Amino acid sequence: MTTATHPYDALMDITARPKAVFVRGAGSYLWDDGRKRYLDFVQGWAVNCLGHSPPAIADALAAQAKRLLTPSPAFYNEPSLKLAQALVENSAFDQVFFANSGAEANEGAIKLARKYGSLHKGGAFEIISFEGGFHGRTLATMSASGKKAFEPLFEPKVSGFKKAKLNDIASVEKLINANTVAVMLEPIQGESGVWPATDQFLRELRALTQAHGLLLIFDEIQTGMGRTGKLFHHEHAGIAPDIMTLGKGIGGGVPLAALLASERASCFEHGDQGGTFNGNPIMCAAGLAVLEEVSKPDFLKSVTETGLLLESELQKVSARHGLGGVRGRGLLLALDLKLSIAPGIVAQAFEAGVLLNAPQLDTLRFMPALNVTRAEIAEMIDCLDGILTKAGAARRVA
Numbered sequence: 001m002t003t004a005t006h007p008y009d010a011l012m013d014i015t016a017r018p019k020a021v022f023v024r025g026a027g028s029y030l031w032d033d034g035r036k037r038y039l040d041f042v043q044g045w046a047v048n049c050l051g052h053s054p055p056a057i058a059d060a061l062a063a064q065a066k067r068l069l070t071p072s073p074a075f076y077n078e079p080s081l082k083l084a085q086a087l088v089e090n091s092a093f094d095q096v097f098f099a100n101s102g103a104e105a106n107e108g109a110i111k112l113a114r115k116y117g118s119l120h121k122g123g124a125f126e127i128i129s130f131e132g133g134f135h136g137r138t139l140a141t142m143s144a145s146g147k148k149a150f151e152p153l154f155e156p157k158v159s160g161f162k163k164a165k166l167n168d169i170a171s172v173e174k175l176i177n178a179n180t181v182a183v184m185l186e187p188i189q190g191e192s193g194v195w196p197a198t199d200q201f202l203r204e205l206r207a208l209t210q211a212h213g214l215l216l217i218f219d220e221i222q223t224g225m226g227r228t229g230k231l232f233h234h235e236h237a238g239i240a241p242d243i244m245t246l247g248k249g250i251g252g253g254v255p256l257a258a259l260l261a262s263e264r265a266s267c268f269e270h271g272d273q274g275g276t277f278n279g280n281p282i283m284c285a286a287g288l289a290v291l292e293e294v295s296k297p298d299f300l301k302s303v304t305e306t307g308l309l310l311e312s313e314l315q316k317v318s319a320r321h322g323l324g325g326v327r328g329r330g331l332l333l334a335l336d337l338k339l340s341i342a343p344g345i346v347a348q349a350f351e352a353g354v355l356l357n358a359p360q361l362d363t364l365r366f367m368p369a370l371n372v373t374r375a376e377i378a379e380m381i382d383c384l385d386g387i388l389t390k391a392g393a394a395r396r397v398a
């Protein structure tokens, strides 16, 4: 046994992390072990939709923890029944399977589509997904993803995924053959830099998949639970997919995800799907607290208004510093910097006590709590403005 020389060394080194250790969070703010405060516009990658440690979730978790942690996934429990019922009542879907991560929910969606193909489409198994898409880090979800950096990793991949181009319906149509069972996409490609599918493209996809008897799978792990101003993003386009996955925001900070399906698509049989912690009462209790808050019409209206404010403030920043456009919807937005300076800006913002994210070298992504305040937006914009002013001055000197 080797002894780790520092507590950091006992964790597998899977990504570059700043050395700060976070010990507390409240709303839009986080504190590290040196008591430094950070304004958080990452929120666990669009996870903490109600901000850090909101009382509604903390209370629900504490109450459920005292009552029942886990009976077994082979028994029913109250919070999972209530949350499944509430999701069905608030969506176009008929049944729910709970998972513990977005990747696991997507893995379930892929299995469900293949099951549908074996039952109803003569064994069809191919899924058309999209260049630039991101669906998780299991082998099948990496294979479904269209992330370039994944291509050389962990070969051989799971076969049966063909990649079309977002917002290009002909590129999808071209890939359909007798083996095709489904089309799978994120309505806004988050990890690749906030690239939205147009509402028109989503409607075309619905029509095309219906015409060919294919399932349409929406990965709403980043866009769902109010993030774009509707409870689910597909509502913007006025369509309903056959299968939808949720993650991140549904647990508001705890590991919960879900696979939802229409009656037609919900075809798992006993033994096809399951898992020790799936639908456990404690995470579902948190999910119920989140859904109760997020599904309120006034809450969603305020996400839209706050999103428009953030968008217009980012556009002003862009105009002041000669940057590119602002993309996205609601409170999932990106600023195109036109230069590969995003990681440097994220590092400077961190020093200044503001957490930002750079999904690409030239792109900043903003995914604050859905209840972020105007004052917190102003504080973030002020910090970003200052950093960009300094960066501009440095470029002029150079």
Ligand SMILES: Cc1ncc(COP(=O)(O)O)c(C=O)c1O
Binding pocket: 045, 101, 102, 103, 104, 106, 134, 135, 136, 137, 186, 190, 191, 219, 220, 221, 222, 247, 248
């Ligand atoms: C659209 C989308 N799908 C799937 C995932 C994977 O979710 P998880 O990291 O919970 O497995 C993510 C995570 O970033 C995501 O953004």
